[in-house]
Amino acid sequence: QILDAIAGFFIDGPLAGKHILVTSGPTHEPIDPVRYIANRSSGAQGTSIARALVALGAHVTFVTGPADVAPPDGVTLVQVETAQQMLQAVETALPADAAIFAAAVADWRVASASGSKIKKRKGTLPTLEFAENPDILARVAQMPSGRPRLVVGFAAETDDVVAHATAKRQRKGCDWIVANDVSPATGIMGGSENAVVLISDAGVEEWPRMSKADVAMRLADKIATALTV
Amino acid sequence: QILDAIAGFFIDGPLAGKHILVTSGPTHEPIDPVRYIANRSSGAQGTSIARALVALGAHVTFVTGPADVAPPDGVTLVQVETAQQMLQAVETALPADAAIFAAAVADWRVASASGSKIKKRKGTLPTLEFAENPDILARVAQMPSGRPRLVVGFAAETDDVVAHATAKRQRKGCDWIVANDVSPATGIMGGSENAVVLISDAGVEEWPRMSKADVAMRLADKIATALTV
Numbered sequence: 001q002i003l004d005a006i007a008g009f010f011i012d013g014p015l016a017g018k019h020i021l022v023t024s025g026p027t028h029e030p031i032d033p034v035r036y037i038a039n040r041s042s043g044a045q046g047t048s049i050a051r052a053l054v055a056l057g058a059h060v061t062f063v064t065g066p067a068d069v070a071p072p073d074g075v076t077l078v079q080v081e082t083a084q085q086m087l088q089a090v091e092t093a094l095p096a097d098a099a100i101f102a103a104a105v106a107d108w109r110v111a112s113a114s115g116s117k118i119k120k121r122k123g124t125l126p127t128l129e130f131a132e133n134p135d136i137l138a139r140v141a142q143m144p145s146g147r148p149r150l151v152v153g154f155a156a157e158t159d160d161v162v163a164h165a166t167a168k169r170q171r172k173g174c175d176w177i178v179a180n181d182v183s184p185a186t187g188i189m190g191g192s193e194n195a196v197v198l199i200s201d202a203g204v205e206e207w208p209r210m211s212k213a214d215v216a217m218r219l220a221d222k223i224a225t226a227l228t229v
Numbered sequence: 230q231i232l233d234a235i236a237g238f239f240i241d242g243p244l245a246g247k248h249i250l251v252t253s254g255p256t257h258e259p260i261d262p263v264r265y266i267a268n269r270s271s272g273a274q275g276t277s278i279a280r281a282l283v284a285l286g287a288h289v290t291f292v293t294g295p296a297d298v299a300p301p302d303g304v305t306l307v308q309v310e311t312a313q314q315m316l317q318a319v320e321t322a323l324p325a326d327a328a329i330f331a332a333a334v335a336d337w338r339v340a341s342a343s344g345s346k347i348k349k350r351k352g353t354l355p356t357l358e359f360a361e362n363p364d365i366l367a368r369v370a371q372m373p374s375g376r377p378r379l380v381v382g383f384a385a386e387t388d389d390v391v392a393h394a395t396a397k398r399q400r401k402g403c404d405w406i407v408a409n410d411v412s413p414a415t416g417i418m419g420g421s422e423n424a425v426v427l428i429s430d431a432g433v434e435e436w437p438r439m440s441k442a443d444v445a446m447r448l449a450d451k452i453a454t455a456l457t458v
Contacts, residue, residue, distance in 0.1 A: 033387050033413060040263050107349045117387045120336045125361065130354040158262050158346045184262060
């Protein structure tokens with residue numbers, strides 16, 4: 001970690017002078033003061049990506065939900081809990097040369113969140129009403145002005161990975177989608193390896209299964225190329 | 230931690246020869262492969278209690294949900310995720326001389342949990358149907374035969390702490406309730422201190438605010454007294 005920091009300060013890498021926003025981790029959406037809805041995301045891939053970008057000389061703003069893994073050194077760290085807080089942190093962090101949305105943001109929040117603990121009553125079940133969360137990726141990808149030059153989204157899928165991710169790229173208006181299959185059988189969620197498909201206007205690029213650190217370095221290299229041509 | 234283990238092996242404490250079951254941590258109830266409902270529980274208080282019991286010579290079976298803190302050394306460790314898995318682990322661990330239910334078990338699970346990721350569709354919100362989870366505390370406290378001699382429940386409340394906890398003790402049929410106020414303003418949830426009220430047939434005992442480790446030692450002492458008179 002000390003090495004990361006030293007690398008960030010001293011190496012005049014290909015991303016020196018670039019500001020890159022990276023989101024990471026899950027969001028937690030409160031139901032009441034003691035219960036919440038969460039996404040399974042350890043934050044491992046987002047953290048590795050931030051670390052790889054710092055190593056290439058970028059100034060990274062790292063906006064993270066409550067992740068399992070420690071945040072990387074050498075970044076501007078912003079810790080949030082909900083999707084709405086994440087959106088606010090992202091808007092505050094812009095402008096940026098690139099924005100990498102690796103966080104697993106909750107699509108919905110509980111509209112009927114209670115200020116006191118919901119009590120269990122014999123024979124009655126709680127009813128949760130949901131509201132749609134802001135779509136942070138789409139909002140930044142479709143900014144009418146000041147849009148980052150490169151906007152990268154992620155798609156964690158459990159079936160039809162390429163089809164779902166290709167449609168997502170179109171719908172959101174982002175430049176790249178990094179998609180993966182997070183079905184429990186793959187062991188990717190919470191594990192140290194990842195097998196991703198990169199979808200861009202150049203088509204579909206399938207990467208072999210490798211460590212999350214290697215996925216991060218390969219992606220950081222591609223980002224550096226995209227921002228410096 | 231090594232000292233804990235040595236204490237457990239060599240000190241012939243007041244709880245030597247006793248088997249005590251401790252549950253700890255939150256449960257996670259799946260919504261789909263990537264989303265779940267969780268309780269805010271770091272597992273810190275339950276872990277401290279198990280450690281204090283081991284130090285007094287008890288053989289502890291420690292059944293824990295996905296907690297933030299590492300489990301104690303010197304226990305028989307059983308790791309679970311859902312309330313249903315926790316019940317099964319508890320039933321497998323019995324008989325015991327005492328059972329301490331410090332886990333924050335979800336009252337409800339999602340009855341309509343999906344095997345694949347629920348997709349976001351424009352203008353539609355998901356509907357979650359709930360089912361009541363087994364009441365592990367009540368089930369063990371009301372065992373017709375083979376009930377542990379001492380059954381201790383916990384009550385995390387945000388208002389009317391003593392009234393809610395006294396009613397809970399009555400309803401569940403347990404011997405003691407350890408109650409606390411987990412309103413965000415107290416800083417107890419996720420923090421290192423606790424301020425508890427112990428409710429038994431002897432009445433209501435209000436303990437001053439102290440570290441979770443001190444709450445654990447005081448409680449372990451009381452348990453030792455209760456089991457050895």
